[in-house]
Amino acid sequence: MxxxxxxxxxxxxxxxxxxxxxxxxxxxxxxxxxxxxxxxxxxxxxxxxxxxxxxxxxxxxxxxxxxxxxxxxxxxxxxxxxxxxxxxxxxxxxxxxxxxxxxxxxxxxxxxxxxxxxxxxxxxxxxxxxxxxxxxxxxxxxxxxxxxxxxxxxxxxxxxxxxxxxxxxxxxxxxxxxxxxxxxxxxxxxxxxxGLGGTRIDFNAQLENWGTVSEPYEAYYGVVAASNVAEWYERFGDRLFSQNIRKALGNTSVNDALANTILDSPHHFWYFNNGVTALCESIKKTPRGAATRTFGDFSLTGVSVVNGAQTVASIHKAWQRSGSSLDGAMVWVRFINLEACPEGFATAVTRATNTQNSVETRDFVALDPQQDRLRTELVLSLKKTYAIKRGEPVPSPENGCTVVDATVALACANREPSLAVLAKSKVGSLWESTEKPPYRTLFNPTVGPYRVWRCVEVMRHVDLTLSDLKKKLDGRPRSVCLQGNRLVLHLVFREIDLQRIDDAEYDWSSELRKVPALTERALSSLVKHVDDVYPSSYVTSLFKNITKCRDVVQKVRDDWPKDFNDGS
Structure with a gap:
């Protein structure tokens, strides 16, 4: 064989x-x-x-x-x-x-x-x-x-x-x-x-609490036991996704999170997941359960899952890990009957269900009154535009900044290096809850427009300097320059005077003039200590490791001559 x-x-x-x-x-x-x-x-x-x-x-x-x-x-x-x-x-x-x-x-x-x-x-x-x-x-x-x-x-x-x-x-x-x-x-x-297409996929499915749409095209919806969905994938594999824009993507972080959710909180899975959409060449309801909407048996022919491939594959992965038991977890499912649909409708459904906008943690930041306050104060105090929501026009660098710019800059200006690490590796985690740290550490009533704008200015000066330095580097130093940019920014903030950052009368340009030399020094020292202390570590993962980054920051600061004010 x-x-x-x-x-x-x-x-x-x-x-x-x-x-x-x-x-x-x-x-x-x-x-x-x-x-x-x-x-x-x-x-x-x-x-x-x-x-x-x-x-x-x-x-x-x-x-x-x-x-x-x-x-x-x-x-x-x-x-x-x-x-x-x-x-x-x-x-x-x-x-x-x-x-x-x-x-x-x-x-x-x-x-x-x-x-x-x-x-x-x-x-x-x-x-x-x-x-x-x-x-x-x-x-x-x-x-x-x-x-x-x-x-x-x-x-x-x-x-x-x-x-x-x-x-x-x-x-x-x-x-x-x-x-x-x-x-x-x-x-x-x-x-x-x-790849040869295989035989047409036909099977029966039982929908609980089902409903139907008859106009303009027939469709059925309801919930299905997650274990049944896992059995579909066990039986048919990736052929289930013949019309999808992609097959199952394997061990991605999102898919792993889906599998963990269904194992750890099976009764919450229906609430946390968008479900599955499948196209069918035909759908016939069997006589079983005909008198009730509590459950219904449906005979499906020519089935193709066009949205939810990752959900199906992740359920199957969890099903295997659990020994074929998912403890009552349920999945929202839609079956669309293509029998009376016009030509091209299947393609249109596939494209639409795979390109709808998702809600990101940034979208919830826009609900925080502190952000509206900062937007108003930046305009009134500095004549700068502050873009908070996704989809808003991004101001030119000289005319303003976005909430992402502000978040990264404020995180790196904080004395705690872990916030700079998160700003680099997982900026969305800084917005996970607008009611507690780290978000409240960065955005609270004491944070004013001058702090926000001046931190963003420092960040842009550091980025510009690193961009020039990068052209002269290769190999591991270049990787440190790219991947360690937010730690460099953190080190620069530790060496400039932040005590007067909120003072509207303070000549902030005097601090900005220090930035290029500080940036070059910080990068040089960072490269040295990364090679000395973690010579075999992968640079990409090192700068996402809070413990290692704290260690490197301390060694860099211990090594620097104290000829600049530490105003942080």
């Missing part, structure tokens, strides 16, 4: 990627060597397709395999989900192999070099994408998916597994930045089979 499945995958790779995979570096190689390289690269491209919506041609363009590839065979950037997907692929004709210890170490070493922007250690294919990759690394919300793709066994030997576990332990110590996905023979064969 294994060899048959390997043959199926091999045929699918030739069908899907012939003419798309760059094989110019194998022109003089033997046919057998060239063939194995093609299959390995195509497998990497297919793995990329598993986590993105890229076409075969687009996925093939993500392949960076070659001599001195530093363990990375493909890299894709999904800007919408703030994810970087990295693949190492190994073609195994026997169907029984696995990733070795050396390859595992090479993959992680390459990942570390990528985080440190050591592009000279990679193939020209990857180097050509330096600007795109650097922009992704600069994204404060970026997460990484490390994909091991092989036509062999999914399970790694213990030494190889330990290599990946070490990087997970280090980089995820404060929040999930990295996940590891193993794709083996079984997963790829299933993916190939799904």
């Amino acid at each position: 294994k060899k048959l499945w390997v043959r199926h995958i091999k045929d699918a790779l030739h069908t899907g990627f012939a003419g798309h995979i760059d094989m110019s570096d194998y022109e003089k190689a033997s046919s057998s060597v060239r063939e194995k390289a093609f299959l390995s690269r195509s497998l990497a491209a297919l793995a990329i397709q598993r986590f993105t919506e890229l076409s075969a041609k687009q996925a093939a363009a993500t392949v960076v395999d070659g001599s001195h590839d530093n363990g990375i065979d493909a890299i894709a950037i999904d800007a919408a989900s703030h994810r970087v997907i990295l693949v190492q692929s190994k073609w195994d004709g026997s169907g029984d192999g696995s990733l070795g210890l050396g390859d595992s170490r090479n993959f992680i070493a390459g990942f570390k070099d990528l985080l440190d922007t050591k592009f000279d250690r990679f193939t020209p294919r990857l180097q050509a994408r330096e600007e795109e990759i650097t922009a992704a690394l600069d994204d404060v919300d970026v997460t990484f998916v490390l994909v091991v793709a092989t036509t062999g066994r999914t399970e790694l030997a213990k030494p190889s597994a330990a290599v990946f576990q070490d990087v997970l332990d280090e980089m995820n110590e404060t929040q999930q930045l990295v996940s590891v996905e193993m794709l083996g023979l079984v997963e790829f064969h299933s993916f190939v089979a799904e």
Whole structure:
């Protein structure tokens, strides 16, 4: 069976990627060597397709395999989900192999070099994408998916597994930045089979407390036991999402939170989740339960979940972890009957249900009276515009700022380094509750317009200086400059006079003139102490670790000569 499945995958790779995979570096190689390289690269491209919506041609363009590839065979950037997907692929004709210890170490070493922007250690294919990759690394919300793709066994030997576990332990110590996905023979064969379309998905579903909409198009709605939803995915896998804009995304932080909610608070799940929308070629209500709306049985044909793929997959994950029991958790479900719908309606539903605006924590900040007060005072005192709500015009830098600017600047100006860390790694957490710290630490009746505006000015001066310094740096120092920018800002604030920041008559320009020199000094010292104290730590995760950042800040300040006022 294994060899048959390997043959199926091999045929699918030739069908899907012939003419798309760059094989110019194998022109003089033997046919057998060239063939194995093609299959390995195509497998990497297919793995990329598993986590993105890229076409075969687009996925093939993500392949960076070659001599001195530093363990990375493909890299894709999904800007919408703030994810970087990295693949190492190994073609195994026997169907029984696995990733070795050396390859595992090479993959992680390459990942570390990528985080440190050591592009000279990679193939020209990857180097050509330096600007795109650097922009992704600069994204404060970026997460990484490390994909091991092989036509062999999914399970790694213990030494190889330990290599990946070490990087997970280090980089995820404060929040999930990295996940590891193993794709083996079984997963790829299933993916190939799904790509053929498979048979139509038909099943019966029981809706509790159901209702119906008859005009203009027929639909049914109600609640379904989460365990039943998990069984749908167990039976049909990603084929459930044939018309969705994306398949299940694996171990993302949102999906993990969904799974944890359904395990920890199953009776709250219906209230916390938006539910599932599915399109059906036809819907027939069976006679069972015909006299009541308490429950109803429905025969569904041609089912495709077009919104809620992550919900379904997360429920299935929780279902597996719980031993097939979800303790009464319920899910809101809509089934839309396409029988009488016009052409294009299914596509319109899919697009609309996947692009509706979500409510963010920033939206609740707009309800705080302190924000309205600051908006008024900034206009009256400084003639500056203060944009609070999403969607409001963003003022030009000289004419004003946003609530995001104010939050980050005030957080970094605080004596507590942890707020600067949150401003960098999870600014939304500073707004989680407008009734308590850290929000109330930053925004309260004592915070006036001059403090807000002057802190924003310092932040912009620091950012401008760091932007200039970044051009002269590479490797790990450059990563510190990018990822440690908010800690640099915090250090600068600790060295300027904040005692008179609220004094309208104070010549604040005298403090601003100190900022460029302080910024350069702070960065230089930060690079030194990061290398001295945490030489093996990944820079991306280090600056999201409050304990380590407190430690580094203290060492930098202990090392600085006290020739500036500490007015913080």
